[in-house]
Amino acid sequence: MDKKVKVLLIGAAFSADLHMDGYSRCTDIAEIVAICDKDLSRVDSLAERYGLKNFKAYDDYKKAIDEVDCDVVDICLPNFLHHDVAIEAFKKGRHVISEKPLATTVEDAEEMVEAARKAGKKLYYAEDWLFAPALCKALSIIEEGAIGKPLFIRARECHSGSHSPYAQTIKYCGGGCMVHLGIHPVGFMLALKQGRWTELVAMTSGGLENNFLHKGMEGEDWSACIIKFDDETSALLEANYITKGGMEDVIDIYGTEGCMHIDLTFSSAIKCYSIPGLSYTVEKAEITTGWSKPAVDEKFNLGYVSEIRHFMECCLKNEDAKIGLRGVDGLEALKVINLIYKSAKEGIKIKNENLGG
Ligand SMILES: NC(=O)c1ccc[n+]([C@@H]2O[C@H](COP(=O)([O-])OP(=O)(O)OC[C@H]3O[C@@H](n4cnc5c(N)ncnc54)[C@H](O)[C@@H]3O)[C@@H](O)[C@H]2O)c1
Known part of the structure; x- marks a missing residue:
């Protein structure tokens, strides 16, 4: 396949490692183009663990979303940041993968679902089970x-x-x-x-x-x-x-x-x-x-491995994820x-x- 999904990964610690393992096993359809974490040493060690070389590193998620040419923003940040980062990403016209829970409040989660709808982009909810x-x-x-x-x-x-x-x-x-x-x-x-x-x-x-x-x-x-x-x-x-x-x-x-x-x-x-x-x-x-x-x-x-592949395949086809893995499902769970x-x-x-x- 020629086209690969370009991913901006935000967060470079525990859950980012789970996702990176998934990306490292679907390099045929996905490539990490940038990683952002306020602690740049975590970006370096994550990239080193997975032998990633050609990517940009950021310590400011707003700057990263603004500058990086990507298809999807993958949010592996603490729960309270899922909402703000997703809203920024939708404003920029990107698909979004959010770790669980979708947000810390139902109101924030509803805004995320609505922002995806308005942007005409997909919100994917990472329920690995x-x-x-x-x-x-x-x-x-x-x-x-x-x-x-x-x-x-x-x-x-x-x-x-x-x-x-x-x-x-x-x-x-x-x-x-x-x-x-x-x-x-x-x-x-x-x-x-x-x-x-x-x-x-x-x-x-x-x-x-x-x-x-x-x-x-x-x-x-x-x-x-x-x-x-x-x-x-x-x-x-x-x-x-x-x-x-x-x-x-x-x-x-x-x-x-x-x-x-x-x-x-x-x-x-x-x-x-x-x-x-x-x-x-x-x-x-x-x-x-x-x-x-x-x-x-x-x-x-x-x-986690099949979850990441599924999201990448959905991004390629501009499709919703399966039931249980869409933004609305994350909202209902919350x-x-x-x-x-x-x-x-x-x-x-x-x-x-x-x-x-
Ligand atoms: N699906 C699962 O099984 C699973 C497992 C663990 C965590 N999670 C979810 O993943 C998300 C992240 O959890 P974690 O365990 O990776 O957390 P963590 O605390 O290990 O890592 C969070 C990272 O975010 C960075 N960060 C914090 N504020 C930032 C900011 N403003 N800008 C840029 N980077 C910032 C921190 O420096 C840190 O590296 C949470 O929502 C959690 O619920 C899911």
């Missing part, structure tokens, strides 16, 4: 009827706490573990059920001194939501920051004719015992000594997260007014 190969396989097993009609799904993402300083303050991130981690199971379920939830009820640890462990964090460090759908099925969605031993991404599906248990992070084919320890085993594991299950191609298995917070705070069950619930 929808590309995790094990989840894709599970969905095909459901489709062939092998477990009958799925009745109940339990899904969670949990680990010991965010590495990002911005995750401590609600103004910068929009909440606690539910908005950071729970947004994956929420986004996954909404995509699976085409957003047709009818009612939900939730609890959280509440934040600060009410938290189990993270007493200095404004957002909650434990949260759970029971949600029902209009096909009479239900799900239990959980997120917490009190899980030691590495990130858990676990989905259990119970159907009329069978069940399925999916483990995205601890399903390695390798079981290793090490006295000195490994350099890395799985995301957020505190120690690597003793028995471990070192991840094999973690970024691929969590969906709306549900905010209703989860409302339910937990007010101790109430919430019905989906849009479905006449």
